[in-house]
Amino acid sequence: MKIMVTFEDKTVVVTGGASGIGAATVTLLRECGATVHVFDLPAVDVTKRETLEAAFANLGTVDAVIANAGIGRPIPFETTTDADFARTIDVNLAGVFRTVQIAAEKMKGRRRGSIVLTASTNSFDGEADLIAYNASKAGVLGILHTAANELGPWGIRVNAVCPGLIRTPLTQAHFARPETLKDYFRAIPMGRGGEPREVAQAIAFLASEAASYITGASLLVDGGQMAAKFSPWNEERGEFLDDHWVLS
Numbered sequence: 291m292k293i294m295v296t297f298e299d300k301t302v303v304v305t306g307g308a309s310g311i312g313a314a315t316v317t318l319l320r321e322c323g324a325t326v327h328v329f330d331l332p333a334v335d336v337t338k339r340e341t342l343e344a345a346f347a348n349l350g351t352v353d354a355v356i357a358n359a360g361i362g363r364p365i366p367f368e369t370t371t372d373a374d375f376a377r378t379i380d381v382n383l384a385g386v387f388r389t390v391q392i393a394a395e396k397m398k399g400r401r402r403g404s405i406v407l408t409a410s411t412n413s414f415d416g417e418a419d420l421i422a423y424n425a426s427k428a429g430v431l432g433i434l435h436t437a438a439n440e441l442g443p444w445g446i447r448v449n450a451v452c453p454g455l456i457r458t459p460l461t462q463a464h465f466a467r468p469e470t471l472k473d474y475f476r477a478i479p480m481g482r483g484g485e486p487r488e489v490a491q492a493i494a495f496l497a498s499e500a501a502s503y504i505t506g507a508s509l510l511v512d513g514g515q516m517a518a519k520f521s522p523w524n525e526e527r528g529e530f531l532d533d534h535w536v537l538s
């Protein structure tokens with residue numbers, strides 16, 4: 291038996307597809323045969339309903355939509371302003387709401403379609419200095435569950451990936467500091483951060499027919515981070531080389 295993850299003759303939209311996880315997803319889906327449309331700034335802004343609607347209206351049928359656009363800037367809880375909070379919610383949460391709502395309207399007529407949201411491990415935890423980001427990503431799971439429930443009867447599946455720390459422009463500050471990484475990755479059973487393509491592979495699976503009976507699911511792509519209650523790595527059992535913990 292073969293697991294088929296193919297996108298031959300399929301049309302896919304990726305929001306935030308110009309960078310990082312989105313860009314890796316665009317590349318992978320094209321390798322799998324898809325026609326991929328990138329919805330990203332400045333041409334398409336997920337905070338602007340009219341722009342988003344017009345971008346979808348320009349397309350013919352759409353088989354899959356990846357609602358991935360997101361922002362996240364660390365700001366301490368005490369100094370986060372209403373404007374900081376509102377902006378993050380507008381892009382990361384309301385942006386996903388708009389994208390899913392407009393995509394679903396386009397898919398309903400064909401009684402099929404697949405939507406994948408980029409949530410986060412921060413949908414579940416309370417990483418410091420990310421109050422707005424964490425609230426937005428927790429909210430994305432609310433959209434996930436409600437949309438999967440309401441769109442299932444229309445043959446539209448909705449799933450989410452929940453990445454851990456992935457090497458992208460969004461996280462370059464982390465990856466620029468080996469000492470920070472060493473501590474961060476102590477808590478990750480696989481002993482390292484993730485690469486954008488590793489998230490793209492999970493997105494492609496969920497978007498594809500290989501996941502035909504999966505909807506409402508959130509798939510952690512985090513090297514086991516959320517499974518580990520205590521740090522599996524320390525200097526007694528391993529060493530930190532080239533951004534990885536390895537057994538001694």
Ligand SMILES: NC(=O)c1ccc[n+]([C@@H]2O[C@H](COP(=O)([O-])OP(=O)(O)OC[C@H]3O[C@@H](n4cnc5c(N)ncnc54)[C@H](O)[C@@H]3O)[C@@H](O)[C@H]2O)c1
Pocket residue numbers: 305306307308309310311312329330331334335336337358359360361362381385408409410411452453454455456457458459460461
């Ligand atoms: N990198 C990580 O460690 C990580 C972990 C968990 C979740 N995520 C999520 O993955 C997604 C992609 O993040 P990334 O790390 O690839 O970041 P990135 O900064 O490399 O890419 C984000 C993309 O979203 C686009 N974007 C931002 N605001 C937009 C808007 N208003 N309209 C349209 N596009 C917009 C940006 O232009 C950019 O191309 C985000 O939702 C992020 O929260 C990232």
